[in-house]
Amino acid sequence: MSIQYCSKCVYPGVSATPLTFDDSGVCSGCRVNEMKSSIDWDRRWKMLQKITDEYRSDTNYDIVIPVSGGKDSYYQTHVAIHELGLKPLLVTYHGNNYLPEGEYNLFRMREVFDCDHIIVRPGVDTLIKMNRLGFKLQGDMNWHAHCGIFTVPIQVAVRYKVPLMMWGEHGFLDLGGMYSLNDFVEFTAKFRLEHALRGYDWHDFTDEGLEKLGRPELKEGLSAKDLMWGQYPTDDEIDAVGVRGIYLGNFVNWDANQHSRLVVEKYGWRPAAQPFERTYRMFSNLDDMHENGIHDYLKFIKFGYGRGTDHSCKDIRSGKMTRAEGIEMVRKYDHVKPRRDLERWLKYVGIPEDEFDAVCDTFRDPRVWRMENGKWVKDNIWGEASEYGNVHKDACGPGCRK
Amino acid sequence: MLKKRLIPVLLLQNGLLVRSELFKIHQIIGNPVHEVERFNQWNVDELVYLDITRGDKYDLRREDHKIKGLATPEAILDAVSRNCFMPLTWGGRIRSVEDMRRCINHGADKISINTSAVRTPELITAGAKAFGSQAIVVSIDVRAEGGSAREVFIDGGRESTGLDPVEWAIEAEKRGAGEILLQVIGRDGTGSGYDTGLIRDMSSAVRIPLVACSGVAMFEDYADGIKAGASAVAAANIWHFKELTDRAGKRAMARAGIDVRL
Numbered sequence: 001m002s003i004q005y006c007s008k009c010v011y012p013g014v015s016a017t018p019l020t021f022d023d024s025g026v027c028s029g030c031r032v033n034e035m036k037s038s039i040d041w042d043r044r045w046k047m048l049q050k051i052t053d054e055y056r057s058d059t060n061y062d063i064v065i066p067v068s069g070g071k072d073s074y075y076q077t078h079v080a081i082h083e084l085g086l087k088p089l090l091v092t093y094h095g096n097n098y099l100p101e102g103e104y105n106l107f108r109m110r111e112v113f114d115c116d117h118i119i120v121r122p123g124v125d126t127l128i129k130m131n132r133l134g135f136k137l138q139g140d141m142n143w144h145a146h147c148g149i150f151t152v153p154i155q156v157a158v159r160y161k162v163p164l165m166m167w168g169e170h171g172f173l174d175l176g177g178m179y180s181l182n183d184f185v186e187f188t189a190k191f192r193l194e195h196a197l198r199g200y201d202w203h204d205f206t207d208e209g210l211e212k213l214g215r216p217e218l219k220e221g222l223s224a225k226d227l228m229w230g231q232y233p234t235d236d237e238i239d240a241v242g243v244r245g246i247y248l249g250n251f252v253n254w255d256a257n258q259h260s261r262l263v264v265e266k267y268g269w270r271p272a273a274q275p276f277e278r279t280y281r282m283f284s285n286l287d288d289m290h291e292n293g294i295h296d297y298l299k300f301i302k303f304g305y306g307r308g309t310d311h312s313c314k315d316i317r318s319g320k321m322t323r324a325e326g327i328e329m330v331r332k333y334d335h336v337k338p339r340r341d342l343e344r345w346l347k348y349v350g351i352p353e354d355e356f357d358a359v360c361d362t363f364r365d366p367r368v369w370r371m372e373n374g375k376w377v378k379d380n381i382w383g384e385a386s387e388y389g390n391v392h393k394d395a396c397g398p399g400c401r402k
Numbered sequence: 403m404l405k406k407r408l409i410p411v412l413l414l415q416n417g418l419l420v421r422s423e424l425f426k427i428h429q430i431i432g433n434p435v436h437e438v439e440r441f442n443q444w445n446v447d448e449l450v451y452l453d454i455t456r457g458d459k460y461d462l463r464r465e466d467h468k469i470k471g472l473a474t475p476e477a478i479l480d481a482v483s484r485n486c487f488m489p490l491t492w493g494g495r496i497r498s499v500e501d502m503r504r505c506i507n508h509g510a511d512k513i514s515i516n517t518s519a520v521r522t523p524e525l526i527t528a529g530a531k532a533f534g535s536q537a538i539v540v541s542i543d544v545r546a547e548g549g550s551a552r553e554v555f556i557d558g559g560r561e562s563t564g565l566d567p568v569e570w571a572i573e574a575e576k577r578g579a580g581e582i583l584l585q586v587i588g589r590d591g592t593g594s595g596y597d598t599g600l601i602r603d604m605s606s607a608v609r610i611p612l613v614a615c616s617g618v619a620m621f622e623d624y625a626d627g628i629k630a631g632a633s634a635v636a637a638a639n640i641w642h643f644k645e646l647t648d649r650a651g652k653r654a655m656a657r658a659g660i661d662v663r664l
Contacts, residue, residue, distance in 0.1 A: 018418070018429070018430030018431070018432070019430070020420075020428060020429055020430055022427070028429050028430075031427075138466050139466045140466065176430075177429060178421075178429055178430065178431070179421065179429065179431075179642075179643065180421070180423065180429070180591075182593065183421070183639065183643045184643065185642075185643045185644075186643060186644045186645060187645065188642075188643075188644065188645045189440070189645065190432070190436060190437070190440045190642075193436065194432045194433055194436045195432065198466055198467045198468060199433070199436065199467050199468030199469050200468050204468075235443060235444070235646060238645070238646070239646055239649065243645075244644075244645060245645075302466060363466055
């Protein structure tokens with residue numbers, strides 16, 4: 001079966017983000033993006049003002065803003081304070097692997113915005129265990145980060161009784177066009193569990209949970225008390241405070257390139273100092289040094305594409321790049337096995353590279369990958385098949401997924 | 403008097419749930435099993451699953467997802483019904499009493515038929531005889547241009563029938579249907595509110611319950627459907643967009659003076 005690619009951008013049909021194609025072969029991500037030009041953004045802004053006005057408090061924070069310290073975080077906080085006049089409480093899940101530039105940006109938020117900021121930092125041993133478990137169980141060492149990012153802010157909102165959260169852009173809406181901008185989609189527990197966490201929850205990572213999953217060989221000795229930061233509040237707790245999470249992307253015409261310029265000029269926000277191995281962009285995912293490299297490489301393993309595709313899709317849609325230029329970025333970056341990142345991460349978690357490769361192979365999507373003469377082969381967007389290294393599946397050692 | 407029901411309609415396409423607009427645009431929303439698990443937590447009154455798959459490919463997409471390997475409609479229905487502790491209506495691709503029996507054996511409580519009800523109206527009677535009227539829902543998709551010319555469409559809104567929706571509802575009732583599910587193609591996924599005129603006309607023409615669907619943008623819209631004569635109000639997309647949508651929807655209905663199970 002050959003993979004369908006969007007005829008406008010470079011997105012593949014087998015992807016991490018749910019994506020569909022219309023009769024002209026254009027993906028839902030492009031279609032939703034096209035809608036932006038026909039939206040009355042002034043009216044949307046007034047809708048946002050109305051919503052936030054309803055939640056203004058005399059005695060408490062007006063809003064919780066989940067932030068990583070990235071360009072979007074700065075933009076959200078800028079809008080909340082300087083354009084909406086709100087008193088926010090910033091909340092961060094810190095997964096222990098910030099780039100120095102990312103951490104600089106994060107810690108400076110309370111200085112440049114004069115904001116209260118809660119940063120939750122899980123124990124480092126626990127995080128290392130969660131890296132290993134996420135990788136082996138789910139093919140994603142950063143599962144813990146998705147869990148923390150989508151859990152800690154609502155825990156804080158419930159605990160501090162702040163009913164409104166304001167997220168930035170809805171990633172799945174933006175990249176894949178999962179929802180329409182007319183849906184005014186809000187944050188939900190189901191989205192967190194099913195899409196951000198792919199059906200797994202914190203309890204699957206405890207010894208008891210792994211036993212239930214039939215994967216006792218992966219046990220790391222984690223218990224519920226190690227994973228407090230991943231435990232989502234109950235419906236009744238959320239309902240008692242009335243917490244809802246809106247997305248700023250539904251109310252302002254979101255353009256990441258423009259926001260980056262704004263936050264660099266206004267607040268001295270810093271992009272990455274060193275280029276990444278798997279993308280040309282310098283201003284995304286600075287909150288985890290493994291995100292643009294090794295974590296994204298796993299996406300290539302699974303689905304056959306990576307940040308070269310993600311970032312060029314965004315730039316094609318915003319008119320910064322042609323589709324042909326995008327394909328060149330895909331050719332250049334999507335397949336790269338990141339040495340710097342890989343070596344750093346393997347050392348961090350204590351896994352040898354051959355075991356890493358063997359576990360990787362258990363996650364290859366059969367719709368994308370085939371084995372030919374001991375090599376992994378896939379068809380590419382430029383119409384040719386290419387080889388991408390040796391098959392390691394059979395070298396799969398004890399404890400890894402068969 | 404019976405309480406008014408609030409019902410989520412889930413649209414299944416090639417194994418995944420989709421958001422729908424005008425019966426034409428479909429975006430993937432997620433996994434059919436997760437959704438039903440969530441609705442159990444919410445204590446939802448009742449659930450309608452409509453399989454709108456074209457072709458025969460059922461694929462849950464992700465190799466790294468906890469739920470995988472459901473590759474047929476029966477496997478999906480099994481997984482859904484195992485997790486579903488509320489009355490479950492299953493529709494789509496049902497052409498015979500045998501198809502109905504298979505769905506009921508796999509856990510459905512009611513069967514919804516649309517295209518096949520128009521093409522072979524005897525199926526309504528045969529189904530009602532085999533499983534009881536209460537198990538047979540006739541789903542009616544209406545194209546209503548400018549509010550005047552109304553026509554029943556079948557095959558996912560692609561084929562016109564020349565049937566008048568109200569007359570067709572009356573005939574479906576005569577043939578043994580236990581319930582009507584009304585959808586309006588031009589309102590699907592647009593958030594323009596229910597077609598209250600059509601609900602009024604249809605509900606006053608039949609004695610069986612009418613479930614109104616299509617057009618909900620806000621929880622406040624539900625009350626309009628009930629006030630126009632529907633016994634139950636349904637919606638699809640809004641259930642995916644916001645949190646705690648069951649209790650929020652019921653509260654909005656209660657605020658409008660409607661008797662609901664809170």
